[in-house]
Amino acid sequence: MVNLDLLNLERLREIADGDQPFIANVLREYRTAITPVLASLSGALEGSDFQAVRHGAHNIKGSSRTVGAEAMAERACRLEEAALSQDPQLCARRVDELRDAWEKTCSELDSAA
Amino acid sequence: MxxxxxxxxxxxxxxxxxxxxxxxxxxxxxxxxxxxxxxxxxxxxxxxxxxxxxxxxxxxxxxxxxxxxxxxxxxxxxxxxxxxxxxxxxxxxxxxxxxxxxxxxxxxxxxxxxxxxxxxxxxxxxxxxKSVEMEQLSNVLQFSNRRISEMFKGLPIPCVTISQDGSVMEWNTAAENLFHLKSYEVYMQPLWTVITSPRYKRQAEELTWAAVSGEDIKEEDWTCPLKSGKKVHLLVSTFPIRNHLNEVVGSVLAYVDVTKQKQLEHQIKEQLQVARSLSNELQEKNTDLKRLTDQLEELASTDGLTGLPNYRTFKEKLEFELKEVVHHGRPLSIILTDIDKFKTFNDDFGHLVGDEVLRKVSSVFKTLIAEVPAGIVARYGGEEFVVVLPNSTESQATEFAEKLRLGVEQEKWPWRQVTSSFGVATWDSSIVDVKQFVDLADKALYFSKENGRNQVNHFKTLPAQAA
CATH class of the missing domain: 3.40.50.2300 (Response regulator)
Structure with a gap:
């Protein structure tokens, strides 16, 4: 696995142009948005709803890329590909990896805030 | 944004x-x-x-x-x-x-x-x-085109537009009426094939090509036999249509129908010819009439036997000369003459000889009177003659009478000697009219007869009892 930054805020800072509350707000919104999507993945996987898994993974990938949560984006991307293959075991492994990344990212988010 | x-x-x-x-x-x-x-x-x-x-x-x-x-x-x-x-x-x-x-x-x-x-x-x-502008421009152009098209259609002169290959593009209402063809019947047809019958298409074709070559034809006279057989006289004018590069891309042809005018011209020409021949005929008749009138006048004024003016002519002449006397105060004399013993010529030699004597005496008088300006000798009646002598005084008249007397006397007479007696009178203020004037001359003649014949006497010289 490529060693990616958990949280690369370079682009967010460029956009914020020194607006710290804005950065905090974006990261809060990110966290709020990812949590339920991540939670829904297990249910979808249990029901073999690979379309829902893929959709959820895609959302996480897009949102993570935008804020600079590169590890999250990379793992969400792998899950999206796994959902396409409709392999339940592979998908389950990718979901675990994603949760693992999320925990680490949340620690980073806490630090950033 | x-x-x-x-x-x-x-x-x-x-x-x-x-x-x-x-x-x-x-x-x-x-x-x-x-x-x-x-x-x-x-x-x-x-x-x-x-x-x-x-x-x-x-x-x-x-x-x-x-x-x-x-x-x-x-x-x-x-x-x-x-x-x-x-x-x-x-x-x-x-x-x-x-x-x-x-x-x-x-x-x-x-x-x-x-x-x-x-x-x-x-x-x-x-x-x-740009699209809005183009649309507006397009609307203006469309309106302009429609207006021009309507104007063209409504022109009172038959007009046609043709493309460069001579095909009919537009054909207005007046053209429809002239050629008896609707515009949809001629659209895109070669012009020369639609306006005249194939027999006469050559001139139509030449005109079409001249038009599309850019020629500016002005009122060319063209007699066009239509397909219907009717013949129309047209004045054709053409105007080239040019594109933005000034190249000729077609032509407008305008036809003025002058058939009625041509017919009127023809009628007028015919009538003029009739009038001219009538005029010639009238002139000839007038000449004839004049000749006849002259002949009649001559007959009316001339004595048939002697060819001398007759009594009527003498009277007219005398009256005319008397007016001249009154107006201008000129002298005027008359001579009355009578062939001596003429009756015996008829008795002795017959009437034909009598007539011949009269003609010869007349001939002598005619010769002599020719020397007197404005003088005339007329036959007075029977064997009597009268001479009018304008501008002649008593002595001039007496002298001329003597010339006449001698003329008769000296003429060669085959039967026997012929003589004549003469009475002269000259106008003066005591005379009241023509009758009196002639009477005076007659009295002088009478005296000449009584006094031995073959002599001349003027009234003024008569003895008192004779006057």
Whole structure:
């Protein structure tokens, strides 16, 4: 696995142009948005709803890329590909990896805030 | 620019809004496609930046609906997505998206792509403006064309326009009436084949080619036998039609129907000829009449036997000369003469000899009177003659009478000597009228007869008892 930054805020800072509350707000919104999507993945996987898994993974990938949560984006991307293959075991492994990344990212988010 | 931002991811929505506002754009954000549609329905946006995958109505469907509803406006559609497959990009562009940007977006790239959007929208606006201008211009041209077309159609002179190959393009109502052909019957037909019968098409064809070669023909006289068989006299004028490069691309032909005028001219010519021949005939008749009148006058004024003026002529002459006497105070004399013993010629030699004597005496008198200006000798009746001598005094008249007497006496007479007696009178203020004037001469003649014949006597010289 490529060693990616958990949280690369370079682009967010460029956009914020020194607006710290804005950065905090974006990261809060990110966290709020990812949590339920991540939670829904297990249910979808249990029901073999690979379309829902893929959709959820895609959302996480897009949102993570935008804020600079590169590890999250990379793992969400792998899950999206796994959902396409409709392999339940592979998908389950990718979901675990994603949760693992999320925990680490949340620690980073806490630090950033 | 006014931008509608459609993004279901709150973090992305916040960051994009911030990025766009920092560039001075007016941004309205929404988290789903359905709300975006409502906003687009209410107000206009120059640019839509939309996420692709969204719940309910995704970015692709939104783009499709927007494009379908657009009429005179254009909204630039930038699709922003995490989908970075080649086929995804193609699909978005096929559905009407103008551009694609893969997440995560970079500020510089976003700004660059929006500048492209600005350029395209500005061009689109210019195209729209030009389109409106073109439409207005087109309307003006259409109106102008319609007006010219109506004017052409309504011209009272038969007019035709032809293309460069001589085909009929326009054919006005007056032409329809002249050639008895509707415009749809002649449209795109070679002109010379429609206006005259094939037998006479040569001149029509020559005229057509002259017209399309750019010749400016003015009122060329043309007798045109129509297909119906009717013959019309036309004055044909042509005017070249030129394009913007001044090249001749066709011609207008105008026909003035002068058939009626030509018929009138012909009638007038015929009538003039009739009048001329009548005039000649009349002139001839007048000449004949004059000759007859002259002959009649001569007969009326001449004595048939001697050819001398008769008594009537003498009277007219005397009356005329008397007026001259009164007006101008000129002298006037008359001589009365009688052939001596004429009766015995008839008795002794017959009437034919008597007539011959009269003719010979007349001939002598005619010769002598020719020397007297304005003088005449007339037969007075029987064997009597009378001489009028204008401008002659008593002595001049007496002298002339003597010449006459001698003329008769000295003439060669085959039967026996012929003599004549003479009485002369000259006008003076004591005489009251013609009758008295003649009576005076007669008295002098009578005295000459009584006094031995073959002599001349003037009334003034008569003895008192004789006067």
């Amino acid at each position: 006014k931008i509608l931002l459609v993004e279901d991811d709150p973090a992305s929505l916040l960051m994009l809004t911030k990025a766009l506002q920092r560039r001075g754009h007016q941004v309205i954000g929404t988290a789903n496609g359905e709300e975006a549609l409502r906003l687009l329905d209410r107000e206009s946006f120059q640019v839509v930046i939309s996420d692709w995958i969204m719940p309910k109505l995704d970015g692709l469907q939104l783009c499709r609906i927007l494009r379908a509803s657009e009429q005179n406006t254009y909204t630039y559609y930038l699709m922003l997505t995490a989908a970075d497959q080649h086929k995804d990009r193609l699909m978005a562009l096929e559905e009407g998206a103008d551009d694609m940007m893969v997440k995560p977006f970079h500020l510089s790239e976003l700004n660059a792509r929006l500048r492209v959007a600005e350029r395209i929208l500005a061009m689109n606006e210019e195209v729209q403006r």
